Amino acid sequence: MTTTTLQPKPEMAPRIPPSIGRFPLGVLPDFRRNPLALYVGAMQEHREVVRMRFGPRYSYAVFHPDLVKHILVDNNKNYIRNRVGNELLKQIIGLNLLTSDGDFWLRQRRLMQPAFHRQRIAGFGSLITASTAAMLARWDQLPAGEYVDIAHEMMQTTLQVVGQALFSVDLLNDSSGLGRSIEVGAAYFAYRLARLFTPPLWVPTKLHREYKATRAAVFHLVPDMIAERRKLLAKQELAGENPPSTHAQYDMLDLLLEARYEDTGQPMSDEQ
Structure with a gap:
């Protein structure tokens, strides 16, 4: 008598992800050199x-769109954000939709969902396209063989898009220093993420001093911008102006200030 054990189909069999990076540093040197x-x-x-080894920690990089959908859409409750990177990001931007998990994230997500409706954000596409076209046109004017700092160029384009999309301001030529603060925050995040060991923030290194100063500036500037926008929207609402006449289109700050919780009808706080 012959016994046959049925094997799962190859496409259904669970696969252990391959690993890259050798002990002790893993792929960390490659990440720092050229991520x-x-x-x-x-x-x-x-x-x-x-699976990638980053010193004593491991990180999984997922590329296939079906697997990305499985993680972010179909089974998102089974996954939480990267603890190390997320805790660092919380220090920079606080607890919000980008850095939260669980019930708090779900409540924030439902609150902000109307603001991210396809029709409402479609107008931002032209802004992104125009900023990218301006960057490429600038490159076309460079002499043959000229080197381009891609990281700097992408940061400049990102600041231009973010400033207009979020606040309707030009962060590249903003006297308040908000654009510079965002650059320093991004540099600090990249610095911490790419190193196994870094001194505590209270150690007065040049980067730490600059980061703490710019972070304090952001926590002063942004609430002032929100307060001014609330006053403007209230004034225009009394005058029967809708949408606000000061913008060619709603920016994200307008959309978020309009958002209301389903259960209470209350808006977000300025801190959120």
Whole structure:
């Protein structure tokens, strides 16, 4: 008598993700040297998902769109944000939709969902396209063989888009220093994320001093911007103006100030 054990179909069998990076540092040197090349190379070699060693920690990079959908949409309750990177991000931007999980995240998500309706954000596409076209046109004017600092260029374009989309301001030429504060915050995040060991924030390094100063400036500037916008919207509502006449289109601050919780009808606080 012969006994046959049925095997699952190959496409249904669970697969252990391949690992890259050797003890003790893993891929950390490659990440610090050229993170884009690291992830592009991993995607080209492994296609779907790969486990990366970052010193004593591991990180999974997921590339296949079906797996991304499985994690972010179909089974998002089974996954939480990266603890190390997320705790660091909380120090910079606080607890919000980008840094929260669980019930708090779900409540924030439902609150902000109308603001992210496709029709309401479609207008931001032209802003992104125009900023990108301006960057490419600037490159076309460079002499042949001229080197381009891609990181700097992308940061400048990002600041231009973010400033207009969020606050309807030009962060590249903003005298308040908000654009510079965002740049410093991004540099601090990248610095901490790419190193196994960093001194505590209270150690007075040059980057720490600059980061704490710019962070304090942001926590002063943004509430002032929100307060001024609330006054403007209230004034225009009394005058029967809708949408606000000071903008060619709603920016994200307008949309978020309009958002209301389903259960209470209350708006977000300024801190949120």
